[in-house]
Amino acid sequence: MVRINEQIGAQDFxxxxxxxxxxxxxxxxxxxxxxxxxxTLLTCAWLGVASAGVTVLYMISITKLPLGTATALHCNSLGR
Known part of the structure; x- marks a missing residue:
């Protein structure tokens, strides 16, 4: 199994x-x-920035923490 996050960084992924x-x-x-x-365009741009921020933080967390812990923290932060 090839893990792409081991070959490139979290930001690149x-x-x-x-x-x-x-x-x-x-x-x-x-x-x-x-x-x-x-x-509307500004709203779309801010949504893209927020999505990129959340994604990069999640990718960094799964490189530092076990996948289950990082996913539980990510899903728990979204609320119910």
Whole structure:
């Protein structure tokens, strides 16, 4: 089994994950068909920044902690 996070860092893995996720979202949502206002674009940008922050922190945590502990902390922080 090849673990990609051992070959590249958590930040690089997060970047790859967000890029591929963005490409899939662009194919599914087709944003060029919608008219976006400036506040809507800013909201989307802040959502992207928040998603990137959460993802990079999670990836760093699974490199430092056992996977089960990191996942439990991540899922527990989301609330019920």
């Amino acid at each position: 997060t970047w790859l994950r967000l890029v591929f996720g963005s490409l899939i979202l662009i194919v599914i949502a087709r944003p060029w068909r919608h008219h976006f206002t400036r506040p």
